[in-house]
Amino acid sequence: MSINNNSSHKQSHKVTIVDIAEESGVSYSTVSRVLNGYEFVKDSTRQRVLATADRLGYVANIQARSLAGGKTNIIGILVPGLDNGYIGEIVRGADLALVQSNYNMVLYTTHRFEGKESIYVKSFYNHLCDGLILVIPIMHSTYLDLLHQEQFPYVLVDQNDKTGASNIVDSTNWQGAYDATSYLIKLGHRKIAHISGLSEIGSALDRRDGYLSAMTDHNIPLNPDYIVVGDFYQPSGYEATEKLLDMVDRPTAIFAGNDLMAFGAYEAIRQRGLRIPEDISVIGFDNIPQALIVYPKLTTVRQSLEQMGRVAVKVLLEQIENPERPPRRITLATQVVERDSCRAYIGG
Amino acid sequence: MSINNNSSHKQSHKVTIVDIAEESGVSYSTVSRVLNGYEFVKDSTRQRVLATADRLGYVANIQARSLAGGKTNIIGILVPGLDNGYIGEIVRGADLALVQSNYNMVLYTTHRFEGKESIYVKSFYNHLCDGLILVIPIMHSTYLDLLHQEQFPYVLVDQNDKTGASNIVDSTNWQGAYDATSYLIKLGHRKIAHISGLSEIGSALDRRDGYLSAMTDHNIPLNPDYIVVGDFYQPSGYEATEKLLDMVDRPTAIFAGNDLMAFGAYEAIRQRGLRIPEDISVIGFDNIPQALIVYPKLTTVRQSLEQMGRVAVKVLLEQIENPERPPRRITLATQVVERDSCRAYIGG
DNA sequence: ATGAAAGCGCTAACAG
DNA sequence: CTGTTAGCGCTTTCAT
Numbered sequence: 029m030s031i032n033n034n035s036s037h038k039q040s041h042k043v044t045i046v047d048i049a050e051e052s053g054v055s056y057s058t059v060s061r062v063l064n065g066y067e068f069v070k071d072s073t074r075q076r077v078l079a080t081a082d083r084l085g086y087v088a089n090i091q092a093r094s095l096a097g098g099k100t101n102i103i104g105i106l107v108p109g110l111d112n113g114y115i116g117e118i119v120r121g122a123d124l125a126l127v128q129s130n131y132n133m134v135l136y137t138t139h140r141f142e143g144k145e146s147i148y149v150k151s152f153y154n155h156l157c158d159g160l161i162l163v164i165p166i167m168h169s170t171y172l173d174l175l176h177q178e179q180f181p182y183v184l185v186d187q188n189d190k191t192g193a194s195n196i197v198d199s200t201n202w203q204g205a206y207d208a209t210s211y212l213i214k215l216g217h218r219k220i221a222h223i224s225g226l227s228e229i230g231s232a233l234d235r236r237d238g239y240l241s242a243m244t245d246h247n248i249p250l251n252p253d254y255i256v257v258g259d260f261y262q263p264s265g266y267e268a269t270e271k272l273l274d275m276v277d278r279p280t281a282i283f284a285g286n287d288l289m290a291f292g293a294y295e296a297i298r299q300r301g302l303r304i305p306e307d308i309s310v311i312g313f314d315n316i317p318q319a320l321i322v323y324p325k326l327t328t329v330r331q332s333l334e335q336m337g338r339v340a341v342k343v344l345l346e347q348i349e350n351p352e353r354p355p356r357r358i359t360l361a362t363q364v365v366e367r368d369s370c371r372a373y374i375g376g
Numbered sequence: 377m378s379i380n381n382n383s384s385h386k387q388s389h390k391v392t393i394v395d396i397a398e399e400s401g402v403s404y405s406t407v408s409r410v411l412n413g414y415e416f417v418k419d420s421t422r423q424r425v426l427a428t429a430d431r432l433g434y435v436a437n438i439q440a441r442s443l444a445g446g447k448t449n450i451i452g453i454l455v456p457g458l459d460n461g462y463i464g465e466i467v468r469g470a471d472l473a474l475v476q477s478n479y480n481m482v483l484y485t486t487h488r489f490e491g492k493e494s495i496y497v498k499s500f501y502n503h504l505c506d507g508l509i510l511v512i513p514i515m516h517s518t519y520l521d522l523l524h525q526e527q528f529p530y531v532l533v534d535q536n537d538k539t540g541a542s543n544i545v546d547s548t549n550w551q552g553a554y555d556a557t558s559y560l561i562k563l564g565h566r567k568i569a570h571i572s573g574l575s576e577i578g579s580a581l582d583r584r585d586g587y588l589s590a591m592t593d594h595n596i597p598l599n600p601d602y603i604v605v606g607d608f609y610q611p612s613g614y615e616a617t618e619k620l621l622d623m624v625d626r627p628t629a630i631f632a633g634n635d636l637m638a639f640g641a642y643e644a645i646r647q648r649g650l651r652i653p654e655d656i657s658v659i660g661f662d663n664i665p666q667a668l669i670v671y672p673k674l675t676t677v678r679q680s681l682e683q684m685g686r687v688a689v690k691v692l693l694e695q696i697e698n699p700e701r702p703p704r705r706i707t708l709a710t711q712v713v714e715r716d717s718c719r720a721y722i723g724g
Numbered sequence: 725a726t727g728a729a730a731g732c733g734c735t736a737a738c739a740g
Numbered sequence: 741c742t743g744t745t746a747g748c749g750c751t752t753t754c755a756t
Contacts, residue, residue, distance in 0.1 A: 042502070044733055055743045060735060068741055089502050091439040092733030095748045109471075110464045111665075119458055123485050135483040137471050154390070154437050262669075291669050298671075317459075321610075321639045323646075323671035392749055403727045408751060416725060440749030443732045728755080739744075 043084045051080045063088065064098070094155045103344060104157035105135050108164055112261070112288055113316035114333060118163055118185060121337025129345060131158070138164070159344045161185060161337075165229045165260075181347040183340045188230040195347060196357040197340045199331040201231045204362030205238025205283070208311050208329045211364050212281045213246050216373035217309065221254040221279035223268040223289050232260070235285050235313060254279055258289050265292020273300055280308060280373050287312035287319050287328055290369075294322060309370035324368035331362045391432045399428045411436065412446070442503045451692060452505035453483050456512055460609065460636055461664035462681060466511055466533060469685025477693060479506070486512070507692045509533060509685075513577045513608075529695040531688045536578040543695060544705040545688045547679040549579045552710030553586025553631070556659050556677050559712050560629045561594050564721035565657065569602040569627035571616040571637050580608070583633050583661060602627055606637050613640025621648055628656060628721050635660035635667050635676055638717075642670060657718035672716035679710045 045063065049056035054073060061069050062077040094100045105122055107115045119135060126133050134157065159181035162171070167187060175182050176193060183195035212220050222239045225232025236255070243250055256271055258264030265284055272279055273296060284290035290312035297308055304310055304324055312319060312328035319326040339358055347353060393411065397404035402421060409417050410425040442448045453470055455463045467483060474481050482505065507529035510519070515535055523530050524541060531543035560568050570587045573580025584603070591598055604619055606612030613632055620627055621644060632638035638660035645652055652658055652672055660667060660676035667674040687706055695701060 042733090046733080056733090057735080057744075058742055060733095061742085064735080070741060073741080087502060089443075089733050090504065091443050091502070092748090093735070095437075095439050095443055095750090096733075096735040097748065098735050110458060110467055116458045116464065119485075123457075133485065135485070137467075137481065137483070154435060154439070156438065294669070294671075318666055318669060321642070321666060321670050323642075390749090394749080404750085405728075405752080406726055408749095409726080412751080418725060421725080437749050440732090441751075443734090444749075444751040445732065446751055726756085728753105730751105730753085732750090734748090735746100737744105737746085740742085 042089075043086045044089070045086075047084060048077060048081050048086055051084065052076045099158050100155065101130060102132050102134055102157040103159045103161065103341070103348075105133060105161040106164060107135065107137055109137050113318055114286070114288070114314055115163060117316060117333035118337040118340075121332075121334035121339075122161060122341045123337070124334065125338040125341035129341075131345065159183075159348045161340050161344060162187070165231075166226075179351065181344060181351065183344045183347070185336055185340050186231055193355055195343050195355045197336050197343060197360070198231070198357075199336065199360040200362045201234035201331075202238040202241075204313060204329040204331065204364075205235035206242045207238075207362070207364050208283050208313065209239045209242035210246070211366075212283060212309060212311060212370065213242065213248065215281070215309065215370060217281040218248050218373075219251075219254070219277065219279040220248070220281045220283060221256070221272050223265055223272075223282060223284045223293065224255060224257050225260045225285040225289075226257065229260070232285055239283055251277075258285065258292075260286050260288060262288045262292040262295075265289030266296045267292070269293040269296035273297070273302075278308075281370065282308065282310050284310065284312045287314045287316045287326060290326055290328070291318070291322060304369050305371040309373070311364075311370055315365055319367070327367045327370045328365055329362050330365045332360060335360060390437075391434045392437070393434075395432060396425060396429050396434055399432065400424045447506050448503065449478060450480050450482055450505040451507045451509065451689070451696075453481060453509040454512060455483065455485055457485050461666055462634070462636070462662055463511060465664060465681035466685040466688075469680075469682035469687075470509060470689045471685070472682065473686040473689035477689075479693070507531075507696045509688050509692060510535070513579070514574070527699065529692060529699065531692045531695070533684055533688050534579055541703055543691050543703045545684050545691060545708070546579070546705075547684065547708040548710045549582035549679075550586040550589075552661060552677040552679065552712075553583035554590045555586075555710070555712050556631050556661065557587045557590035558594070559714075560631060560657060560659060560718065561590065561596065563629070563657065563718060565629040566596050566721075567599075567602070567625065567627040568596070568629045568631060569604070569620050571604055571606050571613055571620075571630060571632045571641065573606060573608045573633040573637075575605070577608070580633055587631055599625075606633065606640075608634050608636060610636045610640040610643075613637025614644045615640070617641040617644035621645070621650075629718070630656065630658050632658065632660045635662045635664045635674060638674055638676065639666070639670060652717050653719040657721070659712075659718055663713055667715070675715045675718045676713055677710050678713045680708060683708060 045056045045059040048059045054077065058073065059077050062074050090100050105119060110116055123133055161183055163185045172189060172194065183197060186198045189196065209220060222236065224236045227233060253275060256268040258268045265288065269292060282293050284293055290310050293310050294304060297304055302308055312326050315328045315330035319328050343356060343358065393404045393407040397407045402425065406421065407425050410422050438448050453467060458464055471481055509531055511533045520537060520542065531545060534546045537544065557568060570584060572584045575581060601623060604616040606616045613636065617640060630641050632641055638658050641658050642652060645656055650656055660674050663676045663678035667676050691704060691706065
């Protein structure tokens with residue numbers, strides 16, 4: 029009789045495949061096979077094993093499985109933090125996509141490590157998970173090298189990797205910015221300012237370029253002072269807007285690099301006693317959920333963050349299934365969502 | 377010469393304690409001791425081992441460590457989802473507190489499992505982490521039994537466990553609601569409605585009771601129709617408010633069970649062409665970050681969500697250090713934050 | 725103070 | 741189709 033000589037009724041402690049093996053009179057490798065869906069197992073055996081596993085309340089020990097070289101059925105998602113809505117939406121999308129798989133997700137927030145996220149990556153390729161989704165605006169290239177070196181499946185979200193060796197899911201940042209700017213122009217604005225994101229961030233650059241191209245294409249002279257750099261967080265939008273409003277030749281419309289900075293702009297504008305959109309139009313980028321609860325509701329460029337998360341999962345799982353598949357890049361469309369924060373420019 | 381016969385320079389593959397042992401000429405048990413901070417190791421040995429570990433770029437394999445009975449230095453945090461700001465703040469607080477420890481956090485979202493979160497709990501007590509923070513409004517008692525059975529360290533956030541056997545961090549829900557309601561009363565309101573949360577949720581109940589007590593204490597007759605039940609999400613606040621506004625004897629103030637539902641109320645009120653706070657006052661509960669970006673800024677009851685997260689971590693770590701310590705309950709104070717969504721009731 | 729050896733729970737050849 | 745046998749990387753007695 030085994031150590032576990034209790035009356036085979038309810039588990040008194042951890043149930044392992046060995047327990048199942050004994051109970052169902054097979055070797056534990058067979059149990060392992062059944063549990064892993066191995067084809068060539070007699071059906072009756074399979075049933076029996078499955079039944080006892082169930083009866084005993086077996087829960088696989090992921091660590092052991094992973095240690096022994098199996099898979100974890102976990103995918104990791106690395107994010108800087110949860111404080112900006114943008115990330116939350118992507119995570120939500122990923123989570124949604126995972127429901128339909130038999131994978132679970134674990135989320136790691138790295139913001140406290142400023143560039144040391146590679147620590148995480150290291151533990152990841154130590155097989156804490158089967159694949160990685162990276163949502164990290166400012167990427168320290170060390171990662172990618174590690175990941176490649178280990179041939180570890182991963183996908184970059186909204187982020188560029190010049191080497192072309194990464195799976196990437198992003199959206200049409202340039203086009204979205206172009207459209208946003210054109211929208212403002214079509215409304216009659218010409219004095220259009222842009223609050224840009226940090227230059228280290230690819231999407232910020234793309235959006236700035238989109239803005240510039242739209243202006244140029246419509247033969248509107250560029251005013252360098254109309255471009256001010258923020259950091260994608262709300263306070264920077266506030267400060268940027270203050271500068272803009274201080275100008276003698278104050279802009280009549282602002283295209284913020286993302287919604288958060290647009291909210292900052294709202295504050296600054298309101299504080300000056302100006303009205304949106306009567307006195308000044310504001311358009312954002314992202315369409316985070318808060319865009320709907322601010323007043324007036326924010327006109328913005330929608331990128332389906334949730335969809336990005338979903339697609340990222342899809343790509344990642346495919347990569348895991350088929351490690352040989354060459355990396356792909358999927359770019360999702362953006363779209364201007366008209367709400368209440370912009371209106372036609374009259375007079376002047 | 378070992379398998380790993382590369383020129384002991386940069387790792388060509390995973391570095392294990394065996395590698396370190398060979399490089400520094402000690403047994404791998406000694407390496408393990410050093411790495412775990414065991415006291416009785418000769419100092420020179422310790423230095424040498426540490427140095428080579430560093431040079432080789434060693435990263436501990438958490439899985440193996442855990443399997444062998446060691447600790448993971450990971451604490452898990454179980455949340456329903458990330459879509460309501462409330463959770464995000466708690467997570468942020470927990471994350472913040474963890475910076476100062478040498479623990480890492482992994483976050484599991486369970487919303488897709490509706491009550492099956494016990495799956496997670498099971499894998500947790502399988503030592504995927506050293507302790508658990510549970511932020512799950514509707515608790516299916518199965519958890520707690522499992523957790524107790526395994527003597528697994530955990531703390532409940534904003535949630536009650538009648539057995540008194542759990543660590544709990546929560547805030548003064550009753551008092552906060554009482555204060556909010558009293559605040560409205562002091563402003564001259566008497567027709568005060570309350571949008572409550574689901575009755576399955578302890579904090580929702582406490583808030584409702586606080587509201588009732590305040591009304592009673594001020595001798596204001598209770599109107600059952602003034603209490604409508606939502607689910608803590610924005611749409612339910614919208615619908616609840618529609619009902620309220622349809623009443624012939626329409627309330628002049630609304631105390632929403634949380635900020636999200638208050639935002640729903642905003643929408644409904646605005647849609648009716650009414651103004652906040654001129655026509656109707658609104659007060660929320662939670663003080664999530666969005667309370668500041670809505671217009672008008674939401675008057676609400678602050679509970680320091682971030683602090684709750686921080687305290688939860690503190691309690692949990694202490695519990696992990698000292699498993700014998702009896703469970704504690706820490707209740708944080710709440711406070712009415714006056715902003716722009718309430719004003720004195722005049723006339724009527 | 726340190727080495728040897730057992731074993732955590734599981735997967736994956738390798739034999740039959 | 742199924743059992744046997746190695747480990748995976750690490751912690752932990754038990755010796756010395």
